[in-house]
Amino acid sequence: MRALRYFVSEAAASLWRGRGAAALAVLTIATGLFVLGFFLLVNTNLQQLIDRWSASAELSVYLNDGVTGEQLKDLDTLAERSGLVAERTYVSKAEALERFRSDFPDLAGAAGTLDSNPFPASFEWRVKPDLREASGAIEGLVAAVRHMPGVADVRYDRDWLARLNVVIRGARTAGVVVVVLLALAAGLTVANVVRLAAAARRDEIEIMQLVGAPFAYVRGPFVAEGVLQGGIAAVVALAGLAAAFFAFKARYGAAAAQALGADALVFLPPPLIALIVAGGMALGCVGGYAVARRVR
Amino acid sequence: MIDARHISKIYGRGIYALRDLSLQVDKGDFVFLTGPSGAGKSTFLKLLLRRDVPTEGRLVVGGRDLASLTPRQVQAYRRSIGFVFQDFKLLPNKTVLENVAFVPRVLGVAASQQQRRTFQVLKWVGLQHRMSAYPIELSGGEQQRVAIARAIVNDPVVILADEPTGNLDPDLSLEIMNLFREINARGTTVVVATHDRELIRRVGRRSVTLDHGRIVEVA
Numbered sequence: 477m478r479a480l481r482y483f484v485s486e487a488a489a490s491l492w493r494g495r496g497a498a499a500l501a502v503l504t505i506a507t508g509l510f511v512l513g514f515f516l517l518v519n520t521n522l523q524q525l526i527d528r529w530s531a532s533a534e535l536s537v538y539l540n541d542g543v544t545g546e547q548l549k550d551l552d553t554l555a556e557r558s559g560l561v562a563e564r565t566y567v568s569k570a571e572a573l574e575r576f577r578s579d580f581p582d583l584a585g586a587a588g589t590l591d592s593n594p595f596p597a598s599f600e601w602r603v604k605p606d607l608r609e610a611s612g613a614i615e616g617l618v619a620a621v622r623h624m625p626g627v628a629d630v631r632y633d634r635d636w637l638a639r640l641n642v643v644i645r646g647a648r649t650a651g652v653v654v655v656v657l658l659a660l661a662a663g664l665t666v667a668n669v670v671r672l673a674a675a676a677r678r679d680e681i682e683i684m685q686l687v688g689a690p691f692a693y694v695r696g697p698f699v700a701e702g703v704l705q706g707g708i709a710a711v712v713a714l715a716g717l718a719a720a721f722f723a724f725k726a727r728y729g730a731a732a733a734q735a736l737g738a739d740a741l742v743f744l745p746p747p748l749i750a751l752i753v754a755g756g757m758a759l760g761c762v763g764g765y766a767v768a769r770r771v772r
Numbered sequence: 773m774i775d776a777r778h779i780s781k782i783y784g785r786g787i788y789a790l791r792d793l794s795l796q797v798d799k800g801d802f803v804f805l806t807g808p809s810g811a812g813k814s815t816f817l818k819l820l821l822r823r824d825v826p827t828e829g830r831l832v833v834g835g836r837d838l839a840s841l842t843p844r845q846v847q848a849y850r851r852s853i854g855f856v857f858q859d860f861k862l863l864p865n866k867t868v869l870e871n872v873a874f875v876p877r878v879l880g881v882a883a884s885q886q887q888r889r890t891f892q893v894l895k896w897v898g899l900q901h902r903m904s905a906y907p908i909e910l911s912g913g914e915q916q917r918v919a920i921a922r923a924i925v926n927d928p929v930v931i932l933a934d935e936p937t938g939n940l941d942p943d944l945s946l947e948i949m950n951l952f953r954e955i956n957a958r959g960t961t962v963v964v965a966t967h968d969r970e971l972i973r974r975v976g977r978r979s980v981t982l983d984h985g986r987i988v989e990v991a
Binding site: 680688691 | 849850
């Protein structure tokens with residue numbers, strides 16, 4: 477505890493002495509963490525949308541106009557026997573038209589000018605939540621349904637959700653690459669700032685070595701200095717991110733939430749905030765240790 | 773306490789800083805190392821501080837063979853040694869009190885003990901009234917007294933001093949030597965390197981004269 481107090485007080489004093497260079501290091505780390513936080517924030521809100529879409533993912537079986545009652549019964553039986561369908565809804569042609577009018581009121585007039593109802597009747601089958609990842613079984617059901625008499629077309633939302641997931645995964649990977657590069661730059665900056673601090677304290681270090689101070693006492697302040705820089709940078713990054721987020725939310729929050737189909741945009745949850753702070757401190761620790769290990 | 777047997781220190785291109793030097797210093801002794809510049813005085817102190825190791829021979833201090841110490845054993849060894857340099861090596865951004873307390877602090881001594889020991893040694897060297905001053909505000913003699921206080925705050929068994937009076941006038945030099953004599957009187961072994969033969973004469977202790985890395989006279 478005494479040693480820890482010594483490390484922190486020496487590190488704080490050293491940071492204050494070299495506050496110009498330290499501020500540069502803090503800003504560099506903060507930039508990296510801000511970008512990381514931004515990716516996490518976008519991901520958190522997009523995930524809401526994907527979760528909601530995934531939860532409502534359904535299989536739509538569009539029917540021919542001349543579908544018979546027997547064929548409808550066969551389809552219903554197939555859905556029930558598959559064990560994949562949690563909920564089955566029949567949407568008649570009239571209901572489909574009504575939905576269109578309700579969802580697109582601007583086009584409702586145009587639909588009214590048509591001689592006949594162009595919307596097909598359909599079955600909407602909601603897949604059981606625990607079976608949504610069983611893509612093989614669902615694809616088998618889709619193929620079977622597609623060849624049933626009376627069926628015009630089959631659409632399964634999971635297909636495009638899967639494609640969307642691929643795109644999002646790609647974006648995440650790109651984000652990780654950017655964050656890693658920024659982290660590397662931040663680590664090097666911390667190392668350089670700590671190296672400057674080590675040069676400024678070379679007399680102290682020499683005396684510590686001559687009096688036989690334990691390595692932990694000689695090196696500890698450098699590691700603590702890196703950790704402090706990283707921690708401060710994380711707080712700066714989170715403060716910047718929160719300011720940007722809440723400013724955006726105040727101006728475009730309602731529209732963005734509507735676009736995402738969410739109740740409201742959400743900020744980073746506490747575990748991710750803790751992750752960013754820990755990440756900043758770890759980054760600083762690595763930078764500080766890289767210098768400290770050379771001090772003997 | 774110090775047992776040097778046939779030690780040599782050779783730097784690049786075969787230059788001997790010390791050549792076949794043998795010297796025994798008993799516990800509680802006060803020894804001057806003297807000789808012209810380049811005689812090997814500072815090199816010998818450097819070996820005693822374990823900042824370097826002999827190229828040949830064996831150097832044992834307090835029963836420890838200095839060449840075979842691990843890094844952690846070097847730390848433990850240095851905790852038993854106090855050192856004083858010609859240029860004082862005080863930390864300019866720390867006060868007198870902080871300079872002296874720095875040693876127990878980095879050795880992990882409890883704060884209350886740090887304070888007690890620091891006050892004691894500063895009082896002993898007569899600088900209790902200058903505790904809040906920075907080194908730049910002190911005279912050369914005062915700075916060297918702070919350095920001595922720092923050297924003894926950890927209660928070492930051996931004090932090594934390299935030209936401790938090199939930057940001081942004769943009266944102040946004698947004053948500093950009197951402090952070393954008092955330290956020695958308490959049982960601490962003292963080794964002082966100086967080229968000031970007049971000072972050695974006035975203090976009147978054993979002196980070992982080196983020249984070109986060899987002992988040429990013991991008086």
